[in-house]
Amino acid sequence: MPHSRRFILAGLSAFTLGACQSGGAVSSVPRSASGGMRAVRNTRFDAWVPGAKQRMIARGLNPSTVNRAFRDVGYLPGVVERDRSQTEFVRSFEDYLAIAASDARIAKGRAMLSKHAGLLNRLEAKYSVEKEVIVAVWGVESRYGERRGDVPVMSALATLAFDGRRGRFFENQMVAAIRILARGDVTPARMTGSWAGAMGHTQFIPSSYLAYAVDFRGDGKADIWSDDPTDALASTAAYLSRSGWKRGQRWGAEITGRRPSGRGRVVKPAGGSGPVFEVYHNYSVLARYNNAQKYIIGVGHLSDRLVGRPALRTSFGPDEYGLTLADRKALQRGLTRAGFDTGEADGVLGKKTFAAIEAFQRSRGLRITGTPSKALLSMLR
Known part of the structure; x- marks a missing residue:
């Protein structure tokens, strides 16, 4: 928000x-x-x-x-x-980023860029905010309008x-x-x-509605509630533009085996382990929209993926179960293939995944722990 x-x-x-x-x-x-x-x-x-x-x-x-x-x-x-x-404060940075820039959210975002290409090109031209950034905010805020509340x-x-x-x-x-x-x-x-x-x-x-909402459709009302996202996306572009967004500049970049450029400042959202970023002026503009660090990087990274930039290169390392993010995604896919639905295979272990593990263990006559493990992952491969 x-x-x-x-x-x-x-x-x-x-x-x-x-x-x-x-x-x-x-x-x-x-x-x-x-x-x-x-x-x-x-x-x-x-x-x-x-x-x-x-x-x-x-x-x-x-x-x-x-x-x-x-x-x-x-x-x-x-x-x-x-x-x-609140999710921004309860989820680990790794889990938050896995949700914000999941494979499904990236795919849906690319579909939205195509579906609303005409509108988004007009917004980018009028407000000088990249269309991928507008769509990334939309994706993180409401999963492209699916979860408006x-x-x-x-x-x-x-x-x-x-x-x-x-x-x-x-x-x-x-x-x-x-x-x-x-x-x-x-x-x-x-x-x-x-x-x-x-x-x-x-x-x-x-x-924020009173300050920034835009009637881009020209019907006399800035209708951000409609199934049609026109006014909502225009309002977001207007908000970022008036907050000082600089078109053509990145929000930040992962630091991987290189020295920071010195043009920004370094942030370490996961502390000593996990990705480190150099962030620039547009990072602060996104902070005007939502000042939670996880949110800012989530939107920024999702926008990068929508542009076509690669996934983060730095691993967060194994979790308390000895599983990496890739392992957890594989575990979820394996459980779902076996008939125990875990929802989206985003690598975030929630209630649905733990329930699926218990159901799988029960079906195989195993000791029911509901606990992920390397051994369980091997059984599902």
């Missing part, structure tokens, strides 16, 4: 007009959203709402508009849980504002979301997105 905009990895169910003095309690529990994001009653949250509404009215928002925006707002405990375990934005933002850890930031996002609704840019029912209030194909938080 755009972060400075992305403290955040939304939406708002339909609301109806009501009197401003109707109180702060949730009048109805919003519809269930994906990922277990169901609103629950919370008396402390209900007591917090009237004060939040008054603070927004004090900032110049119309009272009836504020009341409408809060009509179906509810407390989402799942949002708080996700806030404590269907969580009610106002409920997500209100939950995070109430939670208090970054209350002021998320109250500011609530103000911006209400302004978007007041402008009529999107209907309340369509204002959905991630658990942290980021919206559309490239996951703009509300304040």
Whole structure:
């Protein structure tokens, strides 16, 4: 998401007009959203709402508009849980990069470059941001629009504002979301997105939408929520352009057996083991979009692969099971061939892979450990 905009990895169910003095309690529990994001009653949250509404009215928002925006707002405990375990901070750099620039994501990105070639060429010409970079942001943010999120934005933002850890930031996002609704840019029912209030194909938080969203289709609205990604991709290009993107310059490069050029600075995301990069001006521009180091390098490396540059040359070495990334991918492919689906063979060991290992061991009469190993890999080859 755009972060400075992305403290955040939304939406708002339909609301109806009501009197401003109707109180702060949730009048109805919003519809269930994906990922277990169901609103629950919370008396402390209900007591917090009237004060939040008054603070927004004090900032110049119309009272009836504020009341409408809060009509179906509810407390989402799942949002708080996700806030404590963001992928950028929980995954190792190796795993994060394996997901962000997986073989499947590279292949889909190349397909999107072909499918939207006309649009992307126009965006590159207008905003001076390479089309591969625009598509890489799209790929990392929402897997090319497949995972835009269907969580009610106002409920997500209100939950995070109430939670208090970054209350002021998320109250500011609530103000911006209400302004978007007041402008009529999107209907309340369509204002959905991630658990942290980021919206559309490239996951703009509300304040970034107000600052950078572009109506590239020319229909009077910057529709980043539509199945058509035109406005979302244009908005991303505009964001990067206005943040200082320099066309023709790389974000960074892996240092492999050579001295740094001295034109940038050296970063070691995996510490002493794994790839080391020299990063340049455009690295800092991507940091304006999302300041997580894993994210920046993930987008940068995916864009490199979409251009046709090679995979990273430096290995991360074996994991705690003695397996390299290539070994883990081979293990996943072997399990899937044997009839035990692991999902995408990206080398990242998650619940699905461990469950497949257990099922395989059970089917062969082996001791059930669910643990990857060299021996298991040999059996599957």
